[in-house]
Amino acid sequence: MPRSLQPLDVGIQIPYHFRCPVSLELMRDPVTVETGQTYDRSSIESWVATGNTTCPVTRLPLTDFTLIPNHTLRRLIQEWCVANRSYGVERIPTPKQPADPIMVQSLLKQTSSVSNTRRARLAALRRLRGLARDSENNRLVISTHKACEILLEVLFSETNRNSSELIHESLAVLSMLALSETECLVVSTDPDRVAYLISLLSHSSIDVRVNTAALLENVVAGTRSQELRAEISSHDEIFDGIIGILDYPFSYPRALKVGVKALFAFCMVKEHRHKAVEAGAVEALIDRLPDFEKCDAERALATVELLCRIPSGCLAFSSHALTVPLLVKVILKISDRATEYAAGALLSLCSASERLQGEAVAAGVLTQLLLLVQSDCTERAKRKAQMLLKLLRDSWPENSIMNSDDFACSDVVLF
Numbered sequence: 001m002p003r004s005l006q007p008l009d010v011g012i013q014i015p016y017h018f019r020c021p022v023s024l025e026l027m028r029d030p031v032t033v034e035t036g037q038t039y040d041r042s043s044i045e046s047w048v049a050t051g052n053t054t055c056p057v058t059r060l061p062l063t064d065f066t067l068i069p070n071h072t073l074r075r076l077i078q079e080w081c082v083a084n085r086s087y088g089v090e091r092i093p094t095p096k097q098p099a100d101p102i103m104v105q106s107l108l109k110q111t112s113s114v115s116n117t118r119r120a121r122l123a124a125l126r127r128l129r130g131l132a133r134d135s136e137n138n139r140l141v142i143s144t145h146k147a148c149e150i151l152l153e154v155l156f157s158e159t160n161r162n163s164s165e166l167i168h169e170s171l172a173v174l175s176m177l178a179l180s181e182t183e184c185l186v187v188s189t190d191p192d193r194v195a196y197l198i199s200l201l202s203h204s205s206i207d208v209r210v211n212t213a214a215l216l217e218n219v220v221a222g223t224r225s226q227e228l229r230a231e232i233s234s235h236d237e238i239f240d241g242i243i244g245i246l247d248y249p250f251s252y253p254r255a256l257k258v259g260v261k262a263l264f265a266f267c268m269v270k271e272h273r274h275k276a277v278e279a280g281a282v283e284a285l286i287d288r289l290p291d292f293e294k295c296d297a298e299r300a301l302a303t304v305e306l307l308c309r310i311p312s313g314c315l316a317f318s319s320h321a322l323t324v325p326l327l328v329k330v331i332l333k334i335s336d337r338a339t340e341y342a343a344g345a346l347l348s349l350c351s352a353s354e355r356l357q358g359e360a361v362a363a364g365v366l367t368q369l370l371l372l373v374q375s376d377c378t379e380r381a382k383r384k385a386q387m388l389l390k391l392l393r394d395s396w397p398e399n400s401i402m403n404s405d406d407f408a409c410s411d412v413v414l415f
Contacts, residue, residue, distance in 0.1 A: 012087045018077050021057050022047060029095040030074050031067035035060050038070050041095070045137075069097055098137040104128070105145050111170075112150045118163055125154075125169035132176045139177055148174060148183045156193050168208055171200070175214035175258075184222035187215075194232055201241025206248055210258050213245055217262040226269075233269040239279035242266070246284040256288060257296050264299045267306045274312050281307060282316040286323055289330075297334050301327075301341035308348035317345070318353050328363040332371060339372060340381035347388045357392055366392070 020027045020040035029041040035055040039047075044067065047056055054061055074094070081091040110116055110124035128147070131138045154160060154170040161167070187193050200212040216238065220229050232238070246259040263281060267273050285300050285307075292300050304327075307313030317323045327342045327349075346365065350357045365388070372385045 012084055012089070015080065017073075018080065026092070027073070027077060028092045030070040030077070032070050033062060033067065034064045035062070038073060041067060096135060098135070099131045099141045101141055101145065104131070104142055104147075108142075108145055108147055108150050111154060114159065118166065121154075122165055122169060125166065125173065129169060129173050129176075132173055142173075143177050148177055148179050149186075151177075152183060152186055156190075156196065168205070168211075171208065171211045171215065175211040175218075179218050179222050181222055181224065184219045185228075187219045188223045188225070188228045188232060191231075194235075198235055198237050198241070201237060201244075206245070206252065206255060209241060209245055210252075210255050213242055213262040214258045217258070217265045220265050220269075229269050230271055233266045233272045233275070236275055236279070238266060239263075239275045239281065243276075243279045243281055243284050246288055247280070253293075256291060257293070260285075260288075260292065260296050260299045260303065264303045264306075267303050270310075273307055273310050277307060277310070277312045277316050282313065282320060282323075286317070286320050286326060289326055294334055294338075297330070298337045298341065301330065301334075301338050301345065305341045305344040305348070308345045314348060314352050318349055318356055324349065324356055324359040325363045328360060328365045328368055331365075331368040332375065332377070336377045336381060340378050340384065343369075343372065343381055343384040343388060347384050347391070350388060350391055357394075361392060 014026055018026055020030075020043045021037065022039055022043035025040070027038075027040040030038050031041045031044065032038045033044065033055055035058045037055055037057045039056070044056075048062075048065060074092075078091055078094075081089045085091070107124045107128050111121050111128070113121070116124075128142060132142055151170045151174045155167055155174065187197070197212055197216055201209055201216075203209050203212070216232070220232055223229055223232075242259055242262050245255050246263070248255045263276065263285075267276050267281075281303070285304055289297065289300055304317070308317055324346070327346050330342050331339050333339075346360060350360055369385045369389050373382050373389075375382075
């Protein structure tokens, strides 16, 4: 049950027809399918997304996947919530309805029509951007109407080069949508288009730079060809632009999120990781690590581990005074993945430098590693921790925790 409904088991029963037949929870956004059955929107969307083509209750085939909001039932549920708030029930908010497909189609048509005035095309693009920003549902509706194909044409059209606003608005919408592999190839196979996007990474507007980085990341991640990915990432300006976004001096959470995601995508191309190091990725990652949210911190640490696998990256990280203390500190603090990446990076660094082995021990890595191998963390993280413990064996001080009575009953096999 949702957190707001926890007290209900002691004082009130949810009416049967207010529960979603799939999740059995109170419906927050009831919608009706063609069979006449009503479900919570998130539940029926998940049902369809997993490949089901029948109505969960009637088992009849669904030929039309249009979801019709059941406003009457939603209002009844809201009234019931208000009437029972003394039992701890919170009123469900009125959900934002997905964009009307017909309206989206009309906006895209206005955008693509060169016979329309620039003002009309801009207005349509701005409306699309607002819809895309509102919800994931809207982005899905927009994407199903070949929006990316239309917007890419607007973005790269030579006739629009004199209208920077059209280009920037189409870029803003594209940065929020998922491109298909075919659409990624439309960009990645055209050197002129790649070069144009790279030039936008040095634009005076941070929004243009961030949106460009988001689109480039999307293109590289969606392109299967290793040769094409390597060709795109061979440009020094890409790494300079991404690091510039990460180093943006003012608070801009989206810049951090897009920047680290793009940096990770380009560092997946092994042959050009040294370019990231040369552009200042090491300093940007270590200095910004405390500012990242959980998912972004995981990507940042994954990138650190990737860069530690090349000599120039390992050397640069070893020269930064905060590298080892920060990596030790994040073990078991963020997530299992973050712990695994931090342990992997420490293993690479300590394998290359005895000095860093001493720094890691001084930072308390032994305690962290012992806790890690006894935790529920991933097997790969435990394996890296065990390898690191073995590597640091000669660096253990005589009065270290390894000889402490606190670990006399430990099930950790010492090397």
